[in-house]
Structures are given as structure tokens and as C-alpha cells.
Amino acid sequence: MAEISTTEAVLLGLLSRGEMSGYDLWRAADTSVGFFWLPAKSAIYAVLPQLEARGFARSRRVAQANRPAKKMYRITAAGQGALLGWLAEAPALERERGTLLLKLFFGDLAEPEVLIAHVRSQREEARALKQRLEALPDEGSYGTLAIKHGLEWARAMIRWANAAEAEIAARQQ
């Protein structure tokens, strides 16, 4: 069973929808799936040759008029197999590694105003995220579930932020 990294899985997943260049993948990642996993451009260009070397993708040069030549990548049967294997692995619950919680944990050392500002900015970001998610196009069958997940999460964070702000303010009085 061939182990693949998350970035490799994302690229293979996108390639399973059709032939793409590194640039296309970067664009696609930037819009659709990039919401959940956004590899850096340089990472994409670094990973693609590795995928090819491992037999998970093939590439062909395509010359263009008025545009630089590009390499179009296609997923192979082996690549499909690796992707399915990755899909079948049970994902671990990723608990939050956010610094906000740490800053609260050590919050006694800071001014309450600072903590309130952090909580507020977090809420604003969560709100913005919620709006972006609500405006997102329907990504087909299962993509919608992922979007709902994000919405649940954003709502929970907004609720928490409201309660937290009130509690810090009350403690401060």
C-alpha cells in the first residue's frame, strides 16, 4: 500500500477529474478544494514530478501559441489506486492547534482588553468565513457536506466568542 501525503492526495483527487497543468491545479486548489487544504504553488510544482516518478501520474508537454509551454498531468491507474487507499484510511480527529486557546490559557499575563480584542477579531473572521461558505457554489454531492461542516464550525465559534467576550468583560468589571 503506497502512502501518499495530503498534498499528493489533493493533487491526485483534482487530477481524477481531468487532465491539468501545475498552474491549473494551483488555480483549482485556490478556488474549490483549497478551502480545506491549500498547498503552496511551489509545493505543487515540487510534488508533481514525484507523483510521476512513483507512477501515479503521467505528463505530456503541450506547446502553445502566445503562451509558455505547459506540462499536462494525467492520473494513472496506480494513482487511482493510491487515492482510493488514502480515501479508505480513517482520518484522525484533528484537534485544534490554534494559538487563540493558548493565549487564553496564559491570559492572566495579559490585559483583559487584549483578550477581548483577540476574541472579537476571531469572531469577525468566523463571520467572514461563514459568509464565504454560504456564498460558495454547490460543489456537488459530497462537497456540500464539507461546506456544512465548515458552517457548523463557524457558527460554534461565533457562539463561543459571544459567550467568551461577555465572560471576560464580566470578570473585568
Added chain:
Amino acid sequence: MAEISTTEAVLLGLLSRGEMSGYDLWRAADTSVGFFWLPAKSAIYAVLPQLEARGFARSRRVAQANRPAKKMYRITAAGQGALLGWLAEAPALERERGTLLLKLFFGDLAEPEVLIAHVRSQREEARALKQRLEALPDEGSYGTLAIKHGLEWARAMIRWANAAEAEIAARQQ
């Protein structure tokens, strides 16, 4: 303004509560704050000398009877300053980088049973986390807020998982 990494901030934060050895820090991180950020033991021992070199901590050797000698670290005024600076920086909203969402996003490629299993295992883990959080001792003033954050999050994930499972099952019929 001296930039410090999250791991450095956690260590300085713990050191601000008293003199500790690398081993003590590892134990403390493992129990209290480790819930939100758990550096590897080797990372702790790697970071401590760096903190000392940058003037954020001082160490002294303490010989012990029947025990190996240890280095006790103490935070310096400069370290306090760096920690306060870190605390004041607004934390960015860390959006989820979990693989579950990715697997859903590419869910068309897998059997619905696989997705349902993923969702269920996620819910079980969220439930276990919730129970652990509920059983956690009161970590003082602000620690409680962090715990509430975790609880909000866990509840949201359980809610989402219930809805998701129903929806995948319905689509499958």
C-alpha cells in the same frame, strides 16, 4: 520585537509559573496546556537551549541524590517581554486542515460505506474528547474559556456528524 514560535511561547508561559526542568515542562505540557499544544519531548529539549541563548531563560544545574542531575530553567525579564509580545499579537483564525473534509470532497470516488464509517469514527472521537473536556479540572480563570471552546467545537462536530451520516445514508438508499 522578538518573534517566538508557538512552542517557545508555551514553554515560556509554563516557565512564567515557576522554575522547571525540561522534564517538568514535558510533564506539564502533557497534562494541562498539552490539550491545545503538545510539543514532542525532543522539541522541548531542542528549544530550551535556544531560549537561553536568546536571553529569554536562564538555567542552573541541580545535582540530586539517587537521581540524574537536572537543569532548572527560569524565565528572564526579556523572556517575559517576548511572551507578552506574543500574547498581544492577534491570532489568525486557524481554519480546519483536517483530512476528513478532503475525503468528503473527493467522496464520489469512494464507497458510501467508507464515508459513513469515517463520519462515525469522527463522531466517536468527538464524543470522547467532549467527555475528557467535561472531566478536566478547572484550570483557573481563563483556562475555563479554552475548555468551553473545545466543548462548543466538539458539540458542533457531533451535530454535524449526525446530520452528515443521515444525509449520506439517504443519498445511498
Added chain:
DNA sequence: ACCACCATGTAACAGGTTACATGATTAA
């Protein structure tokens, strides 16, 4: 006899990041 705890570290690697380099085309 064996395992867990105390105590500190090294080495190798994994999986990313930002910044830089290049260079033509097209729209405002």
C-alpha cells in the same frame, strides 16, 4: 526479573513555507 519513571539529548527526515528568478501577453 521486569517495567515504569526520572532525565537529557542526537540524528534523520517529513512536510511544509516564503522569497526569488524568468519572461511573454493582454487588459485597464
Added chain:
DNA sequence: TTAATCATGTAACCTGTTACATGGTGGT
């Protein structure tokens, strides 16, 4: 003329991981 888009990559770095190495003490 200025900026954005297409198109591919290199180099240096950061932050963290797992696995390994060492060795005495204390409990069951």
C-alpha cells in the same frame, strides 16, 4: 505604463516529527 495572468521552477528555511541512545532507581 502599470498591473495581472499564464507558466514553471529553485533555494533557503522553519517547525516539527519519530526513532534511537544512555543509564540509574524504585516498585511489583
